[in-house]
Amino acid sequence: KRIVVRGIFHYGWTRFIRTLLENGIYEAEPVEINGVTVSPFEVVMKHIKRQAVEQWEDPYRLAEKLGFNPQCILSVEITGYKNGMGKRTVYHSQLPYPFFDGKPVTCCMEYGTYVGVACSISLQMLAHGEIPEKGAVTIEMTAVSPKKYLDEYAKRGARLIIQKFIKGASIMEDKPAIPPSTKEYRSWSLQP
Structure with missing residues (x-):
């Protein structure tokens, strides 16, 4: 993968x-x-x-x-094969605007909300004993359920958009959300 x-x-x-x-x-x-x-x-x-x-x-x-509201979207793309079928899933996380609940900010750090929110969630889970591992670890390497973690993100106003694509499908329902950087993605279509 x-x-x-x-x-x-x-x-x-x-x-x-x-x-x-x-x-x-x-x-x-x-x-x-x-x-x-x-x-x-x-x-x-x-x-x-x-x-x-x-x-x-x-x-x-x-x-x-x-004349526009800034968008702060973080995307994670996972590509691999399952049962010989090419699969690609893109997760988009979008935090609400205005950032920081509309409170005054000292610099234009909307991307920093991702770092701050993730850190806050992790620290709160650690304080409540929900992260059993000791030492310096990334949240992905802990026993924390991804669903629980994403639910915590949602409580803070984040939207999670999931797009699933399959390779070589005959029906193109949609183009990939992010412009492809390689020619290979031209054969991917949104999975129904």
């Missing part, structure tokens, strides 16, 4: 991260400037934070001005 997790970021953000990566900023060794050792990464991050504070705009007002 193959599992792909997708989170989509604004193009400007991915271009920025790629620029940093291609220029080696994440691996750059500290350098000495005027007798002081500084980390190139820290210098860049401090500059970015200063610029962000100066140019920050409330995301809710920005959404109104642009």
Whole structure:
């Protein structure tokens, strides 16, 4: 089986991260400037934070001005074969807008709601003794029922959309939700 997790970021953000990566900023060794050792990464991050504070705009007002509500959708795609039949399932998780129950936010971090909500659910389950494993583990590697975990997500307003596709089906009821990155997906159709 193959599992792909997708989170989509604004193009400007991915271009920025790629620029940093291609220029080696994440691996750059500290350098000495005027007798002081500084980390190139820290210098860049401090500059970015200063610029962000100066140019920050409330995301809710920005959404109104642009005329749309932001969507924050995380997708997980599972592809494999069962009884010789190609199967592909895509799960889309969508959190409600406005983010943070409409409370003021200090930065535009709607994607962060996925991290925060998942962390909150995990910590609450841990506090109630529902996660028996000890040490650093991912929730997927615990004895926690995926249904229970997703039910907790739903209690917090998340919607889970499931699409199932089969390979080589003669009837195309729908196209895959996410544009295919390979020609292979052209032979997949939504499973009835």
